[in-house]
């Protein structure tokens with residue numbers, strides 16, 4: 552049976568730093584059926600669940616629990632004292648997979664657009680040449696125009712292609728920035744780098760000595 556003692560004294564399992572909380576204020580008991588029982592230990596300022604003072608009561612994740620008048624007790628924080636962040640860590644897999652997919656999508660769509668922009672103008676002089684040859688037999692003006700297009704089109708194509716290629720780092724930068732916010736240790740918030748989720752899973756815990764959050768339940 553799991554028992555977590557809660558209070559201001561340092562010998563509690565869950566230490567609360569609040570002047571209105573008693574030294575040994577309450578305890579949380581994990582029952583065999585998975586339910587949680589919160590018990591007040593004759594505290595000075597009382598324990599309240601959803602606004603009602605209690606001595607002993609079953610509590611649930613969404614209950615609003617006060618120790619004394621000011622301190623809000625978060626059940627998930629109390630249960631986190633064993634440093635188990637496996638649930639939150641599992642959720643990071645989708646973030647990593649989505650990021651990689653989005654990255655590939657941007658890169659391949661851009662490659663296609665760049666090639667298209669670069670190759671179209673090369674095809675243009677041929678078309679222009681045929682049309683000019685058909686319409687303007689012997690006209691020096693039309694010949695001049697067609698020559699001009701033939702010379703300039705590839706240059707324009709290269710320019711447009713390069714411009715399209717330059718868009719990619721900006722789009723990639725945007726998703727990379729979001730990734731840096733989302734792909735972090737659920738406890739300490741440190742960015743985990745572009746390391747595949749599966750590799751992190753093998754590490755089992757956060758490498759930061761001050762964190763050591765458990766990513767995988769043993």
Ligand SMILES: [Zn+2]
Nearest residue numbers: 736739757762
């Ligand atoms: Zn961490």
